[in-house]
Every structure is written in C-alpha cells, then in structure tokens.
Amino acid sequence: MRLAINLVLSFGMLALCLWLVWPGTHERTQLAEAFGRLEWATFAPYLSGFLALQVVVHVCRSLRWNHLLAPLGVKVPAGPLLAISSVGFMAILALPARLGEFVRPGLLRRRGISASSALGTVAVERIVDGLMISLFVFGAFYAVRGPGAPGWMMPTAYLALGIFAAALVFLVFALWRPEATARSCVKLSLLPRISPRAAAVIETKLLAMISGFAVLKDLRNLVAFCAWSLVYWIANGLSVWILARGFELDLSMMGGLATMGLVAVGISLPNSPGLVGQFQWFTLLGLSLYLGAGVMCEQGEACSALHAQALAFAIANHLLQVAWYVAMGALGLASPWVSMDDLRLARRAAGDAAPGGEKLAPAARGGDDPSDAIAPR
Numbered sequence: 001m002r003l004a005i006n007l008v009l010s011f012g013m014l015a016l017c018l019w020l021v022w023p024g025t026h027e028r029t030q031l032a033e034a035f036g037r038l039e040w041a042t043f044a045p046y047l048s049g050f051l052a053l054q055v056v057v058h059v060c061r062s063l064r065w066n067h068l069l070a071p072l073g074v075k076v077p078a079g080p081l082l083a084i085s086s087v088g089f090m091a092i093l094a095l096p097a098r099l100g101e102f103v104r105p106g107l108l109r110r111r112g113i114s115a116s117s118a119l120g121t122v123a124v125e126r127i128v129d130g131l132m133i134s135l136f137v138f139g140a141f142y143a144v145r146g147p148g149a150p151g152w153m154m155p156t157a158y159l160a161l162g163i164f165a166a167a168l169v170f171l172v173f174a175l176w177r178p179e180a181t182a183r184s185c186v187k188l189s190l191l192p193r194i195s196p197r198a199a200a201v202i203e204t205k206l207l208a209m210i211s212g213f214a215v216l217k218d219l220r221n222l223v224a225f226c227a228w229s230l231v232y233w234i235a236n237g238l239s240v241w242i243l244a245r246g247f248e249l250d251l252s253m254m255g256g257l258a259t260m261g262l263v264a265v266g267i268s269l270p271n272s273p274g275l276v277g278q279f280q281w282f283t284l285l286g287l288s289l290y291l292g293a294g295v296m297c298e299q300g301e302a303c304s305a306l307h308a309q310a311l312a313f314a315i316a317n318h319l320l321q322v323a324w325y326v327a328m329g330a331l332g333l334a335s336p337w338v339s340m341d342d343l344r345l346a347r348r349a350a351g352d353a354a355p356g357g358e359k360l361a362p363a364a365r366g367g368d369d370p371s372d373a374i375a376p377r
Helices: 002-021 024-035 040-063 065-072 078-094 097-107 114-144 153-176 178-188 196-211 218-245 253-266 276-290 303-332 339-354
Strands: 357-358 374-376
Touching: 002 276, 024 303, 040 065, 040 078, 040 218, 040 303, 065 078, 065 218, 078 097, 078 196, 078 303, 097 114, 097 339, 114 153, 114 196, 114 218, 114 253, 114 339, 153 178, 178 196, 218 253, 218 303, 253 276
Parallel strands: none
Antiparallel strands: 357 374
C-alpha cells in the first residue's frame, strides 16, 4: 500500500509538472530557435566549466559519506565508495518515489554494516543537505525580498527551513533516546495492536537505523562532512550559473545558487521518474526571481522569448545531469566493486532495511543483522 501511494504521488507529480512546462506549438518553435542560437565556439567553454564542476560535485557527494560511516567503525576505500555511490545516485534518478535511496545502503551490506544502520546514515545525509540548501534559499530569498517579490517566496523559504530544522532536532532526540523513539514510532503506527511480533521486529530495525545517526555526536566527522557538503553545494550552484551564462541568461552567481537550492528543495517532494518536468519547472521558478516574471508561462498564454530561452537551459541542464549520472552509474557497474548480483542483493537488503516494508518469515534465517529475520516482499 505504501509503495502504491508513493507511485501514485510520483506519477501524479510527473503529470502535473509536464503539464506545467509542456511547450505549445509557437513555444516549440521558440525553443528550437533558442537551441539553434547556440554556437559551439562560444558555448564550449561554459560546457567545459559545467562538466569540471560536475566532477567536483560527484567526488564530494560520494566521498563525504565516509564521515557518516566512520562513527560506526566502517571505512570504505575511495574507489569502491565512488563506485557504490555512483550506482546509488543513478538509481535515485532512475526510480520513482525515491526508491533508489535504498540502493546505496544495500550495496554496503558486505562491508561490515547492516542495511538498516547504513540507511540511518543516508537519513542524516538527506536532512543535513536539506537544512544546508534551505539556508541557501532563505539567504538568497531574503536578499531579494520586497514589495515586488512574489507572495510564495518567503513562506516557502521559512517552510523549507522549518521542516529540515525540525527533522534535524528529531534525529538528535532519537540519538539521545533511541529506545523511547523507536517504541513511540511503532506505537504511533498502531502495529502493536495488529501484530505484536511484527512490531517487535520493526522496533529492532528502527533501533539499528537510529544507530546510523552516530555522526551527530562525533564533532570531528560531522564538521568534515559539512565541509565536504558545503563544497558540493557551492559547486552545484556554480555549475547552474555557468551553464545559464552559456545560454546567454543574465543570471547572477547568487541567482545560480538560489535556483539550485529551489530545485533541490522541490525534488525533495515525491519525485517524478527521472525528475522529468519537475526539474524544469522548479528551475524556471527559481530563474523567474532573478530574470523577471517573463520566465514563467501559464498554459494557454503567449510565451516570451525569454521563457523559451530559460526552458532551453532547464532542459539542457536536466539532460546533462541525467547523462552524467547514468554514465557514472554505468562506470560503477563496470568496476570490480559493484556487479549486477550486488544490485540484486542490495534490493533484498533494501527491503530488509525499510521499516514496515517487509513481511515476517516463518523462521529467522540467522545472520549478523537483526533485519535478517525479515523476508522482503
């Protein structure tokens, strides 16, 4: 049922965002003209800068994970960590409803850490990322606030910041009182009244997941992780700014960071498969704050040339990101550290790691992970 709801939300988001950005006949002509105006000699330096920053983004995003794993006594060499992360990032992009988030924890299962604990480190990563980009967005939006600013701007900034700050407070509390937190979460699900045995197993799995929050009390590794993350997000924002300049959009560096942040917040919602439509719409929304309302185009309205130019940039940015992550994922699969068999096992481990996403086996299978007593659907 949970998977069905996630898929409905995911494909609903796909339909909505495609409807919002789908170009009309005249707009398609403008879009073709926007791409046609690109000259390789002038565009190539911007593209080269974008790709160089993608290398920085990918390396920082991958290697920083070791600082979340270190408090659990796990250290993965750079090569395997890059390969595992690359395959995981490809899965996040390819699968709807953020199902790809479970792939990386599953791929680590052979390296001395349970899938549930690894999933806990991913939860910390997502929430720290969310808080960091929310701070980017809040600062950028606060700087351009004023009578002419759209009404949704500051409430969105406050809401995103509030949600991720509250999530971080919850993680800290869970680490402080793990048993009470796991017990309360299971009770709120009403599962103990329906199946006490299943509730007991899921509570054990939740405790294992909370153990993955250990970096929150390891100041050295937490600071190192945040430093890697800061470089990662700044490089990401700069790549948006450089590529936009290649499309002759007069976007400031702060505008690039703000647009990147708004897209990152937007794709935290139930994501459409491949982020199609969703990525483009949130890009246009961010650009509209810095380039004017003409960037947006309502269905049935005559769209400006600026909208077509901005949409061309959003499409190119999305396609380049997809191509990058697919290529890196393919290289990860071709490496000696990840195989298709590992992916199959990761899928099974992912089912074990997801609290409430499994059914009880007739008998425990044994193993060093408490979730081994669970058979995935």
